[in-house]
Amino acid sequence: MKTINSKTVLFVTGNFVSHLGWTAWQKYFEEQGYTTLAPAWLFKEGTAAELRQKYPDQNIASLRLSQVVDYFENIIKTLPEKPIIVGHSMGGLITQLLVQRGLAEAAVAIHSVPPQGVITTKFSFFKATWGPLGFFTSPNKTFLMSFPQWQYAFTNGMPLEEQQKAYDENVIPESKRISRDGLSSAAKIDFKKAHAPLLFVAGSTDNVMPASLNYSNYKKYKNEQSITDFKEFEGNNHFVLGLSNWKNTADYILNWLANKN
Secondary structure (H helix, E strand, C coil), rough: CCCCCEEEEEEEECCCCCCCHHHHHHHHHHHHEEEEEECCCCCCCHHHHHHHHHCCCCCHHCCHHHHHHHHHHHHCCCCCCEEEEECCCHHHHHHHHHHHHHHCCCCEECCCCCCCCCCCCCCCCCCCCCCCHCCCCCCCCCCCCCHHHHHHHHHCCCCHHHHHHHHHHHHHEEEEHHHCCCCCCCCCCCCCCCCCEEEEECCCCCCCCHHHHHHHHHHCCCCCCCCEEEEEEECCCCHHHHHHHHHHHHHHHHHHHCCCC
């Protein structure tokens, strides 16, 4: 069994949201003895409110998936050890791509965007992703999720006041090119390649990245010498990082890491 010795955790944010959504997670993991970092993507330093004031932002609009993956690779290369990489949504896909590059000691993909070729026929997926992909609109202008889109894609099932608070604190402009690149060869994974221990986490009420899609992603990995695990949480939507029960997810991840030692 693979022993996980790293005590460094790199949290990778998804698109549409601020990296500050990891703040509570960082504190919690640090209380368990880990060193953590959750860097903003390129051009995304600042609070959600500050970034929304810059909308439309041409620098963010220009971002490509490979550029962001390279950015995180360069961060990893400055660290004293290979980190445990924990990514959410598009950050989950970035995590998978970093694992493929051999840059992780272990990794967790939370409600992950799937790699190229992993698909679903669920209507909720197409409804939630159509706006962010921005087909028939210019990629030179950033996409800013509306509140109704946020309610459907991220915070479905939550009280209105909590949905609004989550929107105000998290939503930022995003590159349409990044979302489209998730369908391209930039998002290709070699599923037969040996890899670091990798856990997929899904939620039963996630509209934008359904649990069944995450399970399909998990099942694609075929290397018998590598550890790949899957866990679905009942009732969790895509705003899993900020739900009132987020520690349940964090504790499962911490226990998974400990049990690989």
